Amino acid sequence: MKRVGTIQIKYMIAKNDFSKAGAAASNIKKTLRKLGISTDVIKRVAVAAYETEMNVIIHSHGGIMYLNIDVEKVTIIAEDKGPGIEDIEMAMKEGYSTATSQIRELGFGAGMGLPNIKRCADNFEIKSSLENSTIIKMSFNLK
Template sequence: MSNIQLCYNIERQDFSKAGEASSNIKKALRQLGINSGTIRRVAVATYEAEMNIIIHSEGGIIGVTVDVDKIRIDAKDTGPGIEDIDMAMKEGYSTATPEIRELGFGAGMGLPNMKRYADEFKIESSVGNPTIITIVIYL
């Protein structure tokens, strides 16, 4: 069986489409008959990645690859990158503006939750460069 790939473009600051990609991913996984616990984990990871790209980046893409034994999520944006990854991974750390916090974001829980729900988690980033997140969830 060949694997199945989904890919979504995420535009910066486009709150009208917030959660759209992760919700489409959820639907596609349901149609593939993936179990609901796994779908929930993928949904959390893709939603947090999607919101981070909308809020913190210049825009990017989220790819999902469904394999026989695992689901892989690739989130990649075009910058501006993260200065201190260890800090960004801490629960409660956020650079979100007051305006963003008013929309209900900026608790500083997105990255820690992505890691918590993942079997494998990798983040690469530095100032002036893309942020690239790779998550694997075993089936």
């Protein structure tokens, strides 16, 4: 595996920390801009990174997001501390959400998070079960 020219940044995401919500996604966007990556890719990464970050904040006990950039692609991996997703198929459907009414009142829980991520990324993988953490991996081609 090529390591030359790879940028890796790690973001710690805390449960229910709305005061920092969007901070990781904003930093990712700024990083990509500095690297001169195309606007089309930046726009898609920004949406996917935001949704990923919000999912970790709202639905998990916290987790970590990793940003990897090499010459071929931008990759974001998020791993949380669980609890996992009971029904991934349902979670992938637009409009389906398990967010509480309190969270919904703040404008979250539209049930668009995972579908938004999948739509924006060139590759998207999700692994989760109720007993385990959720791992999401997405990549965006640069070539």
